[in-house]
Amino acid sequence: MRSNRVLTAVDSHTEGMPTRVITGGVGVIPGATMNEKRLYFIEHLDDIRLFLMNEPRGHAAMSGAILQPSTRDDADWGVVYIEVSGCLPMCGHGTIGVATVLVETGMVEVVEPVTTIRLDTPAGLVIARVAVSDGHADSVTIENVPSYVVRLDDTIEVPGLGTVPYSLAFGGNFYAMVDLDAVGLPFDRSHQQEILSAGLAIMQAINETAPPRHPTIDGVDHCHHVEFIAPGSDAALSRHAMAIYPGWFDRSPCGTGTSARMAELWARGELPLDTDFVNESFIGSRFVGRLVAETTVDGVPAVIPTITGRAWVTGMGQYLLDPSDPFPTGFQF
Ligand code: PYC
Numbered sequence: 001m002r003s004n005r006v007l008t009a010v011d012s013h014t015e016g017m018p019t020r021v022i023t024g025g026v027g028v029i030p031g032a033t034m035n036e037k038r039l040y041f042i043e044h045l046d047d048i049r050l051f052l053m054n055e056p057r058g059h060a061a062m063s064g065a066i067l068q069p070s071t072r073d074d075a076d077w078g079v080v081y082i083e084v085s086g087c088l089p090m091c092g093h094g095t096i097g098v099a100t101v102l103v104e105t106g107m108v109e110v111v112e113p114v115t116t117i118r119l120d121t122p123a124g125l126v127i128a129r130v131a132v133s134d135g136h137a138d139s140v141t142i143e144n145v146p147s148y149v150v151r152l153d154d155t156i157e158v159p160g161l162g163t164v165p166y167s168l169a170f171g172g173n174f175y176a177m178v179d180l181d182a183v184g185l186p187f188d189r190s191h192q193q194e195i196l197s198a199g200l201a202i203m204q205a206i207n208e209t210a211p212p213r214h215p216t217i218d219g220v221d222h223c224h225h226v227e228f229i230a231p232g233s234d235a236a237l238s239r240h241a242m243a244i245y246p247g248w249f250d251r252s253p254c255g256t257g258t259s260a261r262m263a264e265l266w267a268r269g270e271l272p273l274d275t276d277f278v279n280e281s282f283i284g285s286r287f288v289g290r291l292v293a294e295t296t297v298d299g300v301p302a303v304i305p306t307i308t309g310r311a312w313v314t315g316m317g318q319y320l321l322d323p324s325d326p327f328p329t330g331f332q333f
């Protein structure tokens with residue numbers, strides 16, 4: 001067997017969404033902070049992401065996380081998130097996958113009933129509390145980065161859709177939140193192509209006319225996620241279809257999207273602190289969210305969300321590159 005690239009991985013899924021956790025073969029990415037590593041990776045090492053996420057090793061909705069030594073004294077591990085669309089500053093389902101893999105493989109000291117893992121992510125410190133019984137990671141609660149509303153009840157002109165009402169919030173990534181009713185589409189997977197097209201058109205309109213920008217995290221300056229809210233959703237139970245650039249749906253209930261949605265409901269006065277919020281994905285899997293504290297981001301009122309979900313290890317592998325492989329960075333179909 002010939003190979004000029006060998007990457008070791010533990011594959012998992014979080015409530016239906018894959019996280020390929022890269023445990024070896026990348027080396028230490030240059031950068032003094034995890035966000036500097038993310039930006040260096042985007043500029044110099046993106047072929048690794050394409051190799052791992054694109055077909056034939058990945059697929060159109062593939063997602064992963066590269067383990068790194070932490071750059072901060074108060075964290076156990078660092079994480080650079082990768083997916084088909086790029087390198088997110090934070091990923092909720094990915095963090096739940098990483099924490100599960102770290103426990104299940106013994107890459108952290110496992111303590112029952114709760115193993116606490118502090119993760120250095122590009123968006124900031126994220127604490128994962130893993131419920132463990134008989135050595136098994138049963139569920140993970142992550143304490144996310146500060147989440148806040150950027151626009152509440154705004155409108156955007158979208159070619160082909162007209163004037164679309166939306167709100168925009170940050171929960172680790174920027175999310176446009178749009179009622180499915182407002183674009184005249186049903187919450188039904190048989191309409192996924194129309195929902196996706198509407199989502200991509202809304203993202204493009206926002207990014208062309210009023211792109212968001214995080215005030216303290218470099219390079220977080222666009223909206224690549226549209227959370228289409230299903231009719232009947234409220235501050236206790238919400239169902240959604242999460243359309244993501246360049247053209248896929250989150251299979252999980254989306255941890256950073258759930259955080260953004262909770263920030264929006266809190267800003268409306270509909271979701272108080274310490275109250276469960278259930279967010280259901282397009283495939284019917286669920287996260288339970290809570291807001292546990294109030295804070296500010298650059299003077300803007302913000303909240304600290306927690307998200308609880310489950311992940312399962314699905315495989316362990318070594319991903320190889322034969323020097324004669326005509327697709328060293330894979331392809332999208
Ligand atoms: O869980 O935060 C998340 C996420 C982002 C994109 C896909 N999943």
